[in-house]
Amino acid sequence: MSRDSKRIPSVVKNRQLVEKRRQQIIRGACDLFVRKGFHRTTTREIARECGLSIGTMYEYIQSKEDVLYLVCDHIHSELESRLKSALAETGSGREGLTKAIAQHFRVMAEMSDDVLLIYQETKSLPGEAMSYVLKKEEEITSLFEEILQRGIRDGTLTLDPSVVKLMAHNIMVLGQMWTFRRWALKGLYTLEEYTRHQTALLLNQCIHPKTGGK
């Protein structure tokens, strides 16, 4: 899934094994990072958690930061794939957007911890890896941009061209918001209510000001 874990060199040459072991590492490390954060997690803990000896683990990575990169990359890939497959089943236009938002919010809720992790630890990645991760984020955002564009084209959504990108970002953020404001939101709304309200508000914005809002 995360095709680009190839970027990280490993001592072990067997590609299949590398992929398998890295999945182990990702699984173990992700749990720990979510629970304790990247810096509070030691490499020995990661090794223990994923059932490898410390030496073996280091045959598959070069540094602790590599583990963070693997984890972030994995989460983004997972997000992207889930969202893409969700959007595939989605119709177009206004109705499609409604479904897409619901799927997005559902994915965010399901991967709440992981999303939070990305938001808090991405800055700990070394420069190049960070750029890569941000690019991934932008790709995902553009999925929503496309949906909006299709809606505009088929006339079910009315939106000024200059705010299409902004709306896409807004949708992304309102989804993520469920994870990083859950301490407040969970007491106020269920995910369903949250989704319903936000969707209504967002759709409200997709009516051209002149005909709708004025």
Added chain:
Amino acid sequence: MSRDSKRIPSVVKNRQLVEKRRQQIIRGACDLFVRKGFHRTTTREIARECGLSIGTMYEYIQSKEDVLYLVCDHIHSELESRLKSALAETGSGREGLTKAIAQHFRVMAEMSDDVLLIYQETKSLPGEAMSYVLKKEEEITSLFEEILQRGIRDGTLTLDPSVVKLMAHNIMVLGQMWTFRRWALKGLYTLEEYTRHQTALLLNQCIHPKTGGK
């Protein structure tokens, strides 16, 4: 300003001195945390940056985490005070909301680094301190809730009661978004454009669909 730094015990008893030294610590540490993150900053660096010896610094705090708490508390207080004083000049209702949003966004942009810092390091706070910081965040959010309520009361804003709190959170998040998505947004919009568009979208939501759409 940060009345609650009193929570943190200090060896030194002279209240005034404690306050002065802690301001030094906050200033130095904040810079460093923004640049390198909490975990990558050492206590020695903090001491050097704020012009105290490491021993002296420890007369005014009990642990490195205390410094993070002081910094987070300071940033929240600063945010709150700036926003409050900005809102004081603000009229009420629809127009007031417009101004409030603009002020909020301006404050976010000005304190961009600090806001980012809070979002990335709050989770490193020990339990109690974190609750305190989150409470502060909720207080600030409720400032917007009040504005919305006033607007509803004076009839310039139409909003279902069940989404008032949600709208307040949304406004908060759309402001913060300028800081944590600046890597993408800065290339698309100036702060002024961003503010204008988001305000338009938000106001668009404050008209009840049924009556407003007409």
Added chain:
Amino acid sequence: MSRDSKRIPSVVKNRQLVEKRRQQIIRGACDLFVRKGFHRTTTREIARECGLSIGTMYEYIQSKEDVLYLVCDHIHSELESRLKSALAETGSGREGLTKAIAQHFRVMAEMSDDVLLIYQETKSLPGEAMSYVLKKEEEITSLFEEILQRGIRDGTLTLDPSVVKLMAHNIMVLGQMWTFRRWALKGLYTLEEYTRHQTALLLNQCIHPKTGGK
């Protein structure tokens, strides 16, 4: 050539193969040891350099120190054989000594890196291996002793018997000196000049003090 690599046990029994593989190991390791020193070279690097897998390499040695021993032994054997074949062509007496010195210095210059290696890493050999290597050094030294003795016998060299061994050692060291002082000597003399001067000085010593020096 290095008959005594037999001392080191190997899992593989085929004598020929053992000899072939060990030559590979020596070649690869020698390069690396010269470049990085024994301790800074890893067994993995040695294996890679000599085209064997790490597992295979360990079929032919028992420990990393064995590799050092093989290398040191090889270098000494090479030195001895080159010097011996050079001395074979050499006449006797004063003239023979002159040629022998020139050959010795030439060999030292050609094997500069290897000689340096021996001087810096011999102490890393385990006790027994070190004794063996030192014995080899003594054997080579005695080649010069013999030349001197022959010169004394044929009357072309005049030298007090008590300093014959010393002179032999001196000749050895002045040759090696070209390698371990090259950082200074290369700036002062070419190898030819160096050889000419040292030879003159040495021959000057081979005149009995009573008749010559007084």
Added chain:
Amino acid sequence: MSRDSKRIPSVVKNRQLVEKRRQQIIRGACDLFVRKGFHRTTTREIARECGLSIGTMYEYIQSKEDVLYLVCDHIHSELESRLKSALAETGSGREGLTKAIAQHFRVMAEMSDDVLLIYQETKSLPGEAMSYVLKKEEEITSLFEEILQRGIRDGTLTLDPSVVKLMAHNIMVLGQMWTFRRWALKGLYTLEEYTRHQTALLLNQCIHPKTGGK
């Protein structure tokens, strides 16, 4: 004594204390390096040997290599100072040279282990430090050059100008030879015999061949 240990930064600022602690470190490390070599000695062993905690030791150095530098620098300084003070008492010309050689050999014998250490571990120094150490070696060598020049000037030594530098290097090396060939020489000569013979041989060289050899 080793004025240039200033080159190595230390966390501790008190110059006097730094000097004192570094003397401790040098003493302990030197012993260990002589016994086991640089690479086989651990930082913890060094710390224990010199009576500091590992943490404290690292307040006075930046890396293990710094310790090697301190040790090498110390040995060179010691050599230089001993030799200089020995040479001060020395007359000039032929007789002066005789005494200088004796002093030099005595110092070499006394500091046998240290000299050996330098010869075997200098290559482990990082580039700049190595250059510095080699410069020191050259300075010491030039002390002998001066003695030779004085002898030539006052007519008690006859030596072609082109071999003066070479002779100086030879004297240096013949002294060091007592340390790195002691495994062979100790069985053949006492230090006194060794000194007497080598001195005779060297002085023999300081008579111009044409006039002397007749």
Added chain:
DNA sequence: GATGAATGAGAATTCATTCAT
């Protein structure tokens, strides 16, 4: 109150060697 030297537990990473295939 201020200082800064001392401490040592703990962290990341390496690497010689083994052994199942």
Added chain:
DNA sequence: TATGAATGAATTCTCATTCAT
């Protein structure tokens, strides 16, 4: 015979915190 993945003890270095002066 050949391979290379697995191992974990050992190593260097860091850093929050303390405490004697």
